[in-house]
Amino acid sequence: MAKYRKKTVEIEALKWGGVSQDSLDNLREFIGDEAYKERCLIYPTSDERLKIKTPSSEVVAQAGDYIVRGIEDEYYLCRTDIFEKTYERVCD
Numbered sequence: 001m002a003k004y005r006k007k008t009v010e011i012e013a014l015k016w017g018g019v020s021q022d023s024l025d026n027l028r029e030f031i032g033d034e035a036y037k038e039r040c041l042i043y044p045t046s047d048e049r050l051k052i053k054t055p056s057s058e059v060v061a062q063a064g065d066y067i068v069r070g071i072e073d074e075y076y077l078c079r080t081d082i083f084e085k086t087y088e089r090v091c092d
Helices: 021-031 033-039 080-086
Strands: 012-015 040-042 050-053 058-061 066-069 075-078
Touching: 012 021, 021 033, 021 040, 021 066, 033 040, 033 050, 050 075, 058 075, 066 080, 075 080
Parallel strands: none
Antiparallel strands: 012 066, 040 050, 050 058, 066 075
16 A cells, blocks of 8 residues: 655644634734635624635634635634644744
8 A cells, every 4th residue: 555645835824713803803814805705704602603615615613723725725724733733833
């Protein structure tokens, strides 16, 4: 059986801080105004969720999850524990 290694690729990500004006402003800056309007719906609930529309589904981010911009400008979620095992910071 053949073995494979994930190719090295740099991604951009934002850690979702929950529903606050700072978090919403950071999100809008991260994904851009047009994508923000088209893809994100904010749930102003006590559990601070964020719904993101993707080409194949809708995903829900909890506070602490990472929002990742993929290599084809797609957005997806990554839970903190998986993100920290998979990625390391390369610059600010």
